[in-house]
Structure formats: structure tokens, C-alpha cells
Amino acid sequence: xxxxxxEVGGGTVIAYGHYGRPFLVFxxxxxxxxxxEANGMIDGVRGLLEDGRVKLYCVDSxxxxxxxxxxxxxEERAHRHGVYESWILGDVLPSIHADCGGPTEVATLGCSxxxxxxVLFGLRxxxxxxxxxxxxxxxxxxxxxxxxxxxEAAYFTNPTDFVPxxxxxxxxxxxxxxxxxxxxxxxxxxxxxxxLSSTRHFAQLAQSKGLRCELDVxxxxxxxxxxxxxxxxxxxxxxxx
Numbered sequence: 260x261x262x263x264x265x266e267v268g269g270g271t272v273i274a275y276g277h278y279g280r281p282f283l284v285f286x287x288x289x290x291x292x293x294x295x296e297a298n299g300m301i302d303g304v305r306g307l308l309e310d311g312r313v314k315l316y317c318v319d320s321x322x323x324x325x326x327x328x329x330x331x332x333x334e335e336r337a338h339r340h341g342v343y344e345s346w347i348l349g350d351v352l353p354s355i356h357a358d359c360g361g362p363t364e365v366a367t368l369g370c371s372x373x374x375x376x377x378v379l380f381g382l383r384x385x386x387x388x389x390x391x392x393x394x395x396x397x398x399x400x401x402x403x404x405x406x407x408x409x410x411e412a413a414y415f416t417n418p419t420d421f422v423p424x425x426x427x428x429x430x431x432x433x434x435x436x437x438x439x440x441x442x443x444x445x446x447x448x449x450x451x452x453x454x455l456s457s458t459r460h461f462a463q464l465a466q467s468k469g470l471r472c473e474l475d476v477x478x479x480x481x482x483x484x485x486x487x488x489x490x491x492x493x494x495x496x497x498x499x500x
Contacts, residue, residue, distance in 0.1 A: 260301075260308050263358075264292070268350030270319040274358060275301055278311035280500040281355055283347070283388070285369030285376040289322045298485040303493045313500040316355050316365075318347070322372055326400060332407025333400060337416045347380065352387065366499060368392035370488040371452070375400075375418075378439060378461075382418055385437040390499060394442045394488050395454040398461040402453055419457075422464050430468060439465060439472040442491045444481025452483050 261277040271292040286294040295301055295317045307313045325339035356362050367377035367388045374396025381391030399419035401409070414420050425433065443449060443458040450456070458474070465472035475495070481487045 260305060265354075267354045268346050270321075270346060270350070272319075272351060272354060273317045274314060275317070276308040276311070276314035279307070279313040280366065281314045281316060281359055281363065282366045282368050283351070283355065283377075283380075284315050284317040285367070285373030286317065286320050287369075287371035287373050288320070289327055290320050290373065292317045292319050299489050300485070300492060303489040304496050307496060307500060313496065314359075316351070316358075318351055320372070320376075321346070326372065326375075326403060329404045333403075333405035334407055334410050334413045336400070336405075337412035340416050341412065344380075344383075348384070348387075364389055366390035366392070368394075368492075369396070370394040370485075371396065371454070371483065374398075374441075378441070379416060379418060381437055381439065382422070382433070383415075385433055389436055390438050390440075392440045392442070392495065392499075393458075394491050395444065395449060395452070395458070395483050396441065396461075397453045397457040399453075399457055402457070419461055419464065422461070422468060422470075425468050434469050434471070437470060439470065440475065440495060441472065442475045442477070442495065444477040444483065444487050445479045446477075446482035446487070448483035449481075454483055 263274045265272055273292045321343040325336050365388055367380050369377040374393030375398055377391045378393045381388045400417050441458050441462050443455050462472050462474035
């Protein structure tokens with residue numbers, strides 16, 4: 260299996276596979292680009308990679324400076340997320356396009372806080388990312404020990420805030436353009452992280468707006484942990500490539 264690691268714009272990208280549908284992969288909270296490989300996620304879909312059905316582009320997070328930094332107010336965390344968004348759109352995405360031989364649609368996926376990133380990028384830039392797969396995500400940053408006054412930055416980076424207010428031509432476009440898959444277990448830590456309740460709630464919000472949003476809830480023996488995400492990825496990824 261082909262594996263290429265490179266630095267782009269000050270962050271690490273690791274590409275797995277030689278051909279196939281490109282997926283931009285976000286790590287769990289404060290994770291690095293190699294976390295998917297280190298936790299068996301790549302091995303779980305190795306057949307798809309070797310068969311040329313999919314390419315995975317795993318990236319670093321910037322969570323330690325943004326969403327995970329509880330010492331700063333939520334609005335500032337959201338502004339710092341903007342730096343990460345600029346890196347993804349201005350550096351990472353062009354490198355993916357170059358590797359794929361030109362501009363192409365890219366799907367997103369992630370687990371835990373990475374699921375939030377995957378879904379947020381899909382919602383904000385469905386023109387670039389028309390499919391988002393989130394596993395065990397919490398889609399309401401206001402619940403992440405958020406404090407301080409909340410302004411536009413916090414609002415437009417919180418899907419639980421802005422999705423209920425989508426309307427008009429933009430909503431119609433999103434209905435036609437974007438597909439979401441939200442997966443979550445009911446086992447250990449899915450409740451304490453807020454992932455189970457948030458995933459259910461956000462899926463209901465998205466569906467109420469007519470967005471294509473599939474909810475897949477796994478059993479009480481499925482915890483918020485890498486073995487669960489390996490099984491979920493291996494189960495769902497073949498559908499999309």
C-alpha cells in the first residue's frame with residue numbers, strides 16, 4: 260500500500276493509497292496525522308486502499324490552540340479555528356488536488372472531535388466537500404466548557420446554532436449538494452463526552468431542514484474508542500467508494 264508523508268503549510272499530511280475517491284481525514288481531539296494509522300484505522304480498510312477504491316489524506320489538528328484551549332473564551336476559540344480552516348482550504352486541499360491530478364470533490368471523515376471538523380467543513384463548504392462522515396461527534400462547541408460572550412465566529416462554527424436558521428436558496432442548494440452520515444455508539448464514554456445525545460440531536464436538526472442526513476446508532480457494547488471507529492469505518496466506507 261502506498262504511503263506518502265509530507266509537510267504543507269507548517270502541518271503534516273499523510274496520504275494512504277494510490278487511487279480512488281479522496282477523503283480528508285481529521286484525527287480525534289488534539290490528534291496528529293499518523294493517529295489513524297497508529298490506531299489500526301488504516302489496516303481496517305487496507306483492502307479498499309490496495310484495490311484503488313479510496314485514498315485517505317490524514318491531517319494534523321489544531322485543537323490545542325483552538326477548541327481544546329479552555330483558558331480562552333469560546334469566541335476566541337472559534338476565531339482560532341479560522342486559522343485551521345485557512346490551512347485546510349489554502350494549503351491542504353490544493354495539495355490533495357495536485358496529488359489527484361486536478362480539482363476534484365473531496366469527502367471528509369473523522370471521529371470524536373474530528374467528526375465535528377468533518378461535518379462543519381461539509382456544511383460550510385459543501386461546494387468542496389459534498390460528503391461528510393462523523394463518528395462519535397459532538398456538534399455543539401458551546402457545551403465544551405464554553406464561556407464568554409458569543410459572537411459571529413462562535414455562531415458560524417457551531418452547527419447546532421446555525422443549521423436551524425438555514426433557509427432560502429442556500430438551504431435548497433445544501434439539500435441537493437450535501438450528504439451527512441452520523442455514526443455513534445451507546446457504550447462507555449459516548450454519554451459522558453456528549454457524543455450520543457449531540458449526534459441524535461444534530462441529526463434531528465439536519466433532517467428537520469430537509470438535509471440528507473443518515474443516523475446510525477450502534478449498540479450499548481460500542482464505546483467511544485478506536486475499536487468502535489475501526490469497525491464503523493470498515494462497515495460504512497465501502498458504500499462511498
